[in-house]
Amino acid sequence: HVNYTWDNRISFSHLFLLGWDSTREINAYPPGAGPLAVYKVDEFYSALDYAYAGYSNLTNAIGPYSYNNEDNNKTDPQFCTYYYKKGIIHGFNESYEFNSEIVHKCINFTNGENEVFKSQKLIESANLEVNFAALVRAELLFSLKTINFRAAGPITPPDCFRFDVKIIFDNEDHDGQMSLTLDAEPFKLTCKGDKTYITDNQIDQILRSVLNILVILICSVSLILCSRAIYRAQLLKELTCQFFRRAYDKELSLDGRLEFLNIWYIMIIINDFLIIMGSAIKEQIERNHFTNDQWNICSLFLGIGNLLVWFGVLRYLGFFKTYNVVILTLKKAAPKIFRFSC
Template sequence: RVTFSHLFLKDWDSAREVAAYPPSVGPLALYKIDEFYETIDYAYSGYANLGNAIGPYSYTAEDNIMTDPVLCLFQYKEGTIFGFNESYVFNSEIDETCMNVTHNITTSKFFSKDLLDAKNITINFSALVKATFSIALKTVNFKAAGPITPPDCYKFDIEITFDNSDHDGQVLLSLDAEPVRLVCKGDIEYVTDNKIDSVLRSILNYLVILICTISLLLCSRAIYRAQLLKNITVEYFKVHFNKELSQEGRLEFLNMWYIMIIINDIL
């Protein structure tokens, strides 16, 4: 998330990466209309120039062609304010407008304001509740936990949110990245000559086998002795009370937990 914030959030500062109380900086927010469009332009530019990132990021298309980001606007159906005479027109129903952000970055610089004008979409910031800018990318993580651990592959669904729900002149800016685990395809050369690692794994395997064997023997002995005690009890009831021990009473000598442990040790 920190890496994506540096790549796609305009004016992101490293001070925001340190969890401190009280916070050393205020919330990341926008206060001017131009800043809103510039933030979208910055995110699009960062996504279009993904190859400049140090991280091994790729687009989600099979041929690694840039996929279109999606810009969504959530606005009140009516939200016009006439501050000079304290009047307004308001309809609390929220309209959602989503569009693919398509542009050839090699021919000209991207401007979100021009895109919206071309689609005949006007943002009324008095009525704007929220806006989202969504992109997706893939990556392969070579960070391995051990010499025989394969790399991990992920897809990240990234969403930049412009939150104007409070309508206080401050549009809060945030970024969320949702990871999705993917099945990797690749050639892996494992390290097989690590003798210390091999010896440690062998010791662990032998230790597990030894403990399971001891557990199996002890549980089997406990069940066997319980059955001997059951036979003695049955005989006692016959001799002294001239009656058979009930089936429920016989089952009291059979501990199902021991049976489960024995099955687990065998497996």
């Protein structure tokens, strides 16, 4: 799902962003190309015209995209501007008029079937003034529907999605460079399906649910036991402090108190919590209980939890004579390494 939504975002960039090319699809350092931006007024309106033309001609796209209504008729995109309430610059005498309150206004891009679309004329006819000195951000909004057949098989049916596409013209820096970006937020829809498509085999879904529930149960037991161990250690610490006051008439040192706090148990509690949350989100996604795509959040929880699990494995390596020296060296050097990296 993550790859599918990302690939669609790339496809939308090719279809709707003026000046987009394949070199921008790869994150490289140093980047292979400069930022995608507009620098002239006519380039701004040309970018809007290009996006509207791509939206109006979805049949030219290889992807099976449809408009966001039941009869597949084109809905009007929405154009919104965010600008300072007052922003006038007189550069010749170093003076200005400025009100930092940001206001916004939206209009629909409506055009006849056989008419040539000109965004500048439509914006002017709607009494929407685009003052680039005061403009903070402009957005073109529309939605598309599509169906993913790639993962379809005898067990998994096709998935239906709606993408809320947002083309952003960012002029927040007011440096003469208005960056042009595209964002596409996926929302999973309930497919009406095909009457001839049979999905009686639920074995795969049942096995995934059993695995998710088993992981949640095991991690829950681990979390409870580790929490119980930390709680009992704190009770023992209080008894030890009372013993030191009664027998030696002094307080237990801070280092002595910290001996009762097992950091390894705390790390296990954290990674158990993350894995429980990630598995629960994964189960909800697979049951189609989420309307939008939550795979990124799910991957974040499970990934960090798994990373902490492997950190915990290092403690067991310390029990072996061969690896004990290495683990102790890493333990002693870690504070200095972190200090150097910061």
